[in-house]
Amino acid sequence: MAGLRLGPLLRYADDSCATVWVEASRPCTAEVRCADGARGEARTFQVEGHHYALVPVTGLAPDTTRAYEVFLDGTRVWPLPDSPFPPSVIHTSDDNNGVRVAFGSCRWASPPAGEKDPFGPDALDTLSARIAGDPEGERPDVLLLLGDQVYADETSPATRRWLAARRDLSDPPGNEVADYEEYTRLYYESWLDPEVRWLLSTVPSCMIFDDHDVIDDWNTSAAWLEDMRATGWWQERLLSGLMSYWVHQHLGNLSPAELAADPLYAAVRDTPDGTDVLRAFAARADTDPASVRWSYRRDFGRVRLLMVDTRAARVLDEERRAMLDPGQAQWLREQALDAPGSYDHLLVGTSLPWLLPHLVHDAEAWNAALCRGEKGARWARFGEDLRRRADLEHWAAFPASFAALSELFAEAGSGPEAPATILVLSGDVHHAYVAEPQWRAESPDARVLQLTCSPVHNSIPLSIRLGFRFGWSALARALGRRFTRHAGVPHPPVSWRKKGGPWFGNQLMTLTLRGRSAHLRLEQAREVRGGNPRLATVTESELAR
Numbered sequence: 235m236a237g238l239r240l241g242p243l244l245r246y247a248d249d250s251c252a253t254v255w256v257e258a259s260r261p262c263t264a265e266v267r268c269a270d271g272a273r274g275e276a277r278t279f280q281v282e283g284h285h286y287a288l289v290p291v292t293g294l295a296p297d298t299t300r301a302y303e304v305f306l307d308g309t310r311v312w313p314l315p316d317s318p319f320p321p322s323v324i325h326t327s328d329d330n331n332g333v334r335v336a337f338g339s340c341r342w343a344s345p346p347a348g349e350k351d352p353f354g355p356d357a358l359d360t361l362s363a364r365i366a367g368d369p370e371g372e373r374p375d376v377l378l379l380l381g382d383q384v385y386a387d388e389t390s391p392a393t394r395r396w397l398a399a400r401r402d403l404s405d406p407p408g409n410e411v412a413d414y415e416e417y418t419r420l421y422y423e424s425w426l427d428p429e430v431r432w433l434l435s436t437v438p439s440c441m442i443f444d445d446h447d448v449i450d451d452w453n454t455s456a457a458w459l460e461d462m463r464a465t466g467w468w469q470e471r472l473l474s475g476l477m478s479y480w481v482h483q484h485l486g487n488l489s490p491a492e493l494a495a496d497p498l499y500a501a502v503r504d505t506p507d508g509t510d511v512l513r514a515f516a517a518r519a520d521t522d523p524a525s526v527r528w529s530y531r532r533d534f535g536r537v538r539l540l541m542v543d544t545r546a547a548r549v550l551d552e553e554r555r556a557m558l559d560p561g562q563a564q565w566l567r568e569q570a571l572d573a574p575g576s577y578d579h580l581l582v583g584t585s586l587p588w589l590l591p592h593l594v595h596d597a598e599a600w601n602a603a604l605c606r607g608e609k610g611a612r613w614a615r616f617g618e619d620l621r622r623r624a625d626l627e628h629w630a631a632f633p634a635s636f637a638a639l640s641e642l643f644a645e646a647g648s649g650p651e652a653p654a655t656i657l658v659l660s661g662d663v664h665h666a667y668v669a670e671p672q673w674r675a676e677s678p679d680a681r682v683l684q685l686t687c688s689p690v691h692n693s694i695p696l697s698i699r700l701g702f703r704f705g706w707s708a709l710a711r712a713l714g715r716r717f718t719r720h721a722g723v724p725h726p727p728v729s730w731r732k733k734g735g736p737w738f739g740n741q742l743m744t745l746t747l748r749g750r751s752a753h754l755r756l757e758q759a760r761e762v763r764g765g766n767p768r769l770a771t772v773t774e775s776e777l778a779r
Contacts, residue, residue: 339661
């Protein structure tokens with residue numbers, strides 16, 4: 235009999251259909267049955283000895299909520315026996331009711347129950363507990379996970395023990411994951427957390443990778459990539475990372491129509507074992523990143539979401555350095571400018587913040603000029619070493635891409651059909667803040683904001699906290715200008731100021747978007763004396779009325 239190994243995850247959901255992802259213990263037919271009679275089924279496909287299905291559920295009515303169950307070969311496997319949680323549900327949208335979007339990034343797996351958590355309460359665990367405690371209360375319509383869903387390069391003590399029983403950890407990559415099977419261990423550790431498992435079964439999710447899904451500072455530079463390719467373990471690590479991401483995260487980002495038109499998905503499902511097909515795809519993605527587009531678009535009524543890959547789509551040649559290759563940049567531009575007037579809010583999900591503390595931005599722009607050779611070969615070598623040591627690889631480290639993104643926001647946000655807001659949603663930097671740009675030329679009509687929120691469950695050393703606080707100060711701004719003058723870096727097309735933060739802790743931001751109004755709330759997971767951790771509101775603000 236087939237068992238449920240992982241999931242279910244409710245991934246895509248709109249006003250008439252949804253997809254539910256599962257991993258089974260053996261080949262089988264996965265079926266989702268809703269309380270109102272709606273259903274869907276799919277045969278599992280196989281990758282590296284694991285069996286997965288993405289079940290399309292159709293025939294759903296708009297603005298309705300129905301409980302669902304999961305069956306494998308006709309045997310019910312979800313809800314779990316004696317589950318303390320309410321039934322998992324599929325809620326379909328109504329374009330007239332707006333959308334509530336929760337987002338964050340950087341989640342290190344919570345330890346098993348009863349073990350001390352070195353990072354404090356997990357924001358996803360506390361969100362799950364709040365929804366489970368009041369199933370009819372407020373909940374997100376979609377959860378955006380903006381990178382570092384798993385940490386391939388920072389494993390837990392339990393995972394290190396599991397790895398040690400499998401291979402010799404004195405051989406590279408040591409206690410980091412090495413292959414596909416070890417990646418599956420990370421997803422089990424993260425997604426079998428009971429609260430997170432139930433949360434992901436009942437709140438739709440959109441995901442995109444960041445560096446730790448593969449390795450810290452993934453694709454920092456051409457020199458970095460050359461060094462990694464010279465190792466004996468990198469190729470397997472990267473291919474396994476891309477393969478596991480495609481299976482566990484990317485597929486669920488796509489609509490049923492997109493899945494039906496995807497030749498890779500069809501090829502993997504049409505063969506008894508899709509491992510070789512998927513491995514060949516990952517190898518092409520490695521040698522020719524422009525052959526793959528991990529970025530995607532979702533529309534929630536009059537809210538448009540563009541999730542942007544800022545890792546695999548980079549151009550690393552120092553003379554042509556870009557955050558996005560030409561094809562990806564053109565896709566982003568086309569999606570942002572498509573059908574003017576058809577959306578009230580444009581959300582751009584990019585794991586790496588567009589606007590950083592001023593000193594950090596200036597240091598990255600200065601470093602990019604050094605690495606490009608503006609001050610000679612000796613400075614270029616120093617710049618490359620500094621870039622890797624200090625993680626100087628955000629949008630600011632790709633000055634042409636930073637300027638192009640700024641210009642795109644000005645264009646998309648201008649004119650009589652401009653949206654009310656353009657909101658850049660980011661994570662990565664292990665703190666939260668709100669920043670607002672001002673264009674040196676004419677400003678757009680839309681309100682443009684950088685909204686950064688991380689971590690969901692991780693930490694940041696005190697020294698780094700102090701550094702980020704200092705980075706926003708007037709003194710830091712003056713210091714940053716000295717950096718840029720040294721390398722002859724021109725002024726960026728926008729200036730910006732901090733509107734809120736920085737805030738530190740395990741946290742989530744929630745946007746409530748109705749009509750042309752936008753409301754922001756930041757909540758942190760906090761311990762409660764004598765009780766379970768809870769989400770506490772840190773700040774709320776109206777972004778547009």
